[in-house]
Amino acid sequence: MKSEYDVIVVGGGPAGSLAARTAAQQGLEVLLIEKRQEIGDPVRCAEGVGKVGLAEYMDPDPNWICADIKKARIFSPDGTMIDISEKMAGNEVGYVLERKIFDRAVAKTAARAGAEVQVKTQATGLILEDGVVTGIRGKQRGNDFEARAKVVVGADGVESKVGRWAGINTTLKLKDVETCAQFLMTDIDIVPDSCDFYLGSKYAPGGYVWVFPKGKREANVGMGMLGSHYKGKHPIQYIRDFADWKFPEGKILETVVGAVPVSGMLPRLSTGGLVLVGDAGHVSDPITGGGIINGMASGRIAGHVIAECIKGGDVSAKALSKYDRLAREELGKSLDKNYKIKEVVTRVSDNTMNVVAHSLQGVEFENFTIPKLVKEIVTRNPGVIKELAGLI
Amino acid sequence: MITVNRYRCGYCGACVGACPQNAIDLIETFIEIDSNCNNCSICTKVCPMGALELVKDEE
Ligand SMILES: Cc1cc2nc3c(=O)[nH]c(=O)nc-3n(C[C@H](O)[C@H](O)[C@H](O)COP(=O)(O)OP(=O)(O)OC[C@H]3O[C@@H](n4cnc5c(N)ncnc54)[C@H](O)[C@@H]3O)c2cc1C
Ligand code: SF4
Numbered sequence A: 001m002k003s004e005y006d007v008i009v010v011g012g013g014p015a016g017s018l019a020a021r022t023a024a025q026q027g028l029e030v031l032l033i034e035k036r037q038e039i040g041d042p043v044r045c046a047e048g049v050g051k052v053g054l055a056e057y058m059d060p061d062p063n064w065i066c067a068d069i070k071k072a073r074i075f076s077p078d079g080t081m082i083d084i085s086e087k088m089a090g091n092e093v094g095y096v097l098e099r100k101i102f103d104r105a106v107a108k109t110a111a112r113a114g115a116e117v118q119v120k121t122q123a124t125g126l127i128l129e130d131g132v133v134t135g136i137r138g139k140q141r142g143n144d145f146e147a148r149a150k151v152v153v154g155a156d157g158v159e160s161k162v163g164r165w166a167g168i169n170t171t172l173k174l175k176d177v178e179t180c181a182q183f184l185m186t187d188i189d190i191v192p193d194s195c196d197f198y199l200g201s202k203y204a205p206g207g208y209v210w211v212f213p214k215g216k217r218e219a220n221v222g223m224g225m226l227g228s229h230y231k232g233k234h235p236i237q238y239i240r241d242f243a244d245w246k247f248p249e250g251k252i253l254e255t256v257v258g259a260v261p262v263s264g265m266l267p268r269l270s271t272g273g274l275v276l277v278g279d280a281g282h283v284s285d286p287i288t289g290g291g292i293i294n295g296m297a298s299g300r301i302a303g304h305v306i307a308e309c310i311k312g313g314d315v316s317a318k319a320l321s322k323y324d325r326l327a328r329e330e331l332g333k334s335l336d337k338n339y340k341i342k343e344v345v346t347r348v349s350d351n352t353m354n355v356v357a358h359s360l361q362g363v364e365f366e367n368f369t370i371p372k373l374v375k376e377i378v379t380r381n382p383g384v385i386k387e388l389a390g391l392i
Numbered sequence B: 001m002i003t004v005n006r007y008r009c010g011y012c013g014a015c016v017g018a019c020p021q022n023a024i025d026l027i028e029t030f031i032e033i034d035s036n037c038n039n040c041s042i043c044t045k046v047c048p049m050g051a052l053e054l055v056k057d058e059e
């Protein structure tokens, strides 16, 4: 490791790797650090991605694709099913990944582009000069070090300390964090090409249970709930109960826990010498909690803007705010809209969900999108309009 | 003070992101809580495993 780089990226997830790769491709000297000893492990993800989004950033590779998904099924609290098949599910149709391998593959593309990669290397603070970030302090295998950079990228995921060190408040409020637990289960009866979602307060208050296939008889079975819905029962207990009910014969190969920001994009993603990408900038989707593709999107935008700023010799807050602008253009609108929808749907009662699910029986969703679904729900259920008022 | 049940913790970092005092650090499989903690107990609500607990300080 050297003591000076053009760019230091903190965090070896998909967002950090894309930022590192993009900056390295522009000829910059890049260091990518990951505090864990293995990139990609342990996993904190249900591993579902849309095909179209993924193809923007990585060529699909059977080495890290576990399942090809053709449809989604949503179950209301009383078990009523809404079936969304491939043609209708649009972009939502995709793959279930093996992120242990995927995250490494993405990091490898950064390394191949010329970025230096260091694991078991943690950023512990920032070097600031006149309020501008000029490097990091860190620990590598127990030894303290300092390294300078023209721009530091905070890609440190949901923990998001880099931003806070630079004065950007990234702390997640309880109502804006989805806390999750998941089992990788095997020997269970599933539909291997369907991502299933279960709604209702019994197993997922203010959230949902997911069953994402990873093979013919294997799936990620998990749940997420808003921190604000905590009433003495933790996600691990909810998913235990769901698994006991739905897959009593199943065997658990892995326990996964984690959290996703569902706050919508941070009001500010950059300052002098620093940008935030991925979960660290809260670019994950407020409804689904999906953050892989948005993370990579933000990483790529950041890489381009950083290269432009460094080449132009100006990494001030003003110059780097171009990243804010472009990220907001590409991702901000849908995140804002989905945040508003989240604020309403997480409060909907089980009874209303059932009524809505019944009303949607037999409906064909052409080119299914969330706004279309909402419109359909509202026109079919004038009676529940009060509860859903915020959606219109 | 906050106690961590290290046998239960899944080292996921959820508590780190939600702590308003930035008082928690996750190092590999290890959670550390520093003296900036003000016992607000937010972390105990966000922990998926229920590994964190607010206990009364012994005087
Ligand atoms: C249970 C669960 C299910 C999910 N399911 C899905 C899904 O199905 N589809 C989807 O798209 N998204 C899903 N997500 C969200 C998705 O996992 C994240 O949005 C995505 O991983 C964000 O990528 P990232 O690169 O921003 O951060 P991460 O992948 O979290 O990477 C951040 C990295 O930074 C490292 N780091 C942190 N601090 C430091 C430091 N100080 N120094 C060095 N390194 C550091 C961490 O160790 C970590 O490796 C899920 C999340 C959870 C918790
Ligand atoms: S939230 Fe809970 S499980 Fe996750 S790191 Fe903190 S104490 Fe451990």
Ligand code: SF4
Pocket (backbone or CB within 6 Å): B002, B018, B019, B020, B021, B022, B023, B024, B033, B036, B037, B038, B039, B040, B041, B042, B043, B044
């Ligand atoms: S009690 Fe509050 S201040 Fe203390 S570690 Fe938990 S969240 Fe942070």
